[in-house]
Amino acid sequence: MRVVIAEDNALLREGLMLLLGSSGHEVVADAATGPEILPALLEHRPDAAVLDVRLPPSFRDEGLRAAIAARKELPDLPILVLSQYVEETYAAELLAQGAKGIGYLLKDRVGRVDQFLEALERVAAGGTALDPEVVTQLLTRKSAARPLQSLTAREREVLEHMAQGKANGTIAAELVVTERAVSKHIGSIFAKLDLPPDDGSVHRRVLAVLAYLEGNGG
The missing domain is CATH 3.40.50.2300 (Response regulator)
Incomplete structure (x- = not known):
């Protein structure tokens, strides 16, 4: 590199x-x-x-x-x-x-x-x-962002880990849940944030993280 x-x-x-x-x-x-x-x-x-x-x-x-x-x-x-x-x-x-x-x-x-x-x-x-400290402080700053209000506490927790760049398996291990459960939460996050269909890349994860941190301009 x-x-x-x-x-x-x-x-x-x-x-x-x-x-x-x-x-x-x-x-x-x-x-x-x-x-x-x-x-x-x-x-x-x-x-x-x-x-x-x-x-x-x-x-x-x-x-x-x-x-x-x-x-x-x-x-x-x-x-x-x-x-x-x-x-x-x-x-x-x-x-x-x-x-x-x-x-x-x-x-x-x-x-x-x-x-x-x-x-x-x-x-x-x-x-x-x-x-993680950046994520925590930006989350506090954007806690009232409308696009995120529909997420459950667990979904917000999963999204916080996504923002740190962690893969599904790592998130599952740290939250002590199955990887299938993490995938289910992520699917729900995508749906609630009205993100486009998956194109086989990390694009939707990036969009979700951006929505999480920026509140979609909220």
Whole structure:
């Protein structure tokens, strides 16, 4: 996998480069400031981008702005955002562009190497990888969203796990139910959210996650 990294902390940036390199991936470019990101992405057109939210010069939202700009130029570019804290507004704005190929992890997850690499690979494949804490806070923020009011407590719980990018078998194991029960709940979620018929891809799961996090504009 060819990756572009944007991180102003030199130690963390070098650590990510070493980690990805030792895992068989290639870091084709790295950036330490917001203005460097988009040119690097357009030049290298990587398989995925790993971007910090807050970068020089203002340390506000340079990484997010670059991510949104990049998705306009490269709509299918998978992006994994890293943040020190849960930036609810930033996360919601990025997800509003479409949840496919989007991840948002807290930086302490990077220390859990297997989880980080699995999340990056999932995002690169077009899936989602959202930190449980991000999901929890966005759920609280969007709890009154109308499209979700028809879901049962168990269906919302299943959808929360889906938002974290978990497969049906993993969800079943964590909720201590059968995989068949999880599939039944997911089918009900799709129906209640009025999602289109399955086309054999992860498209409906992505749409469900987006509806869950964004409340369909509610």
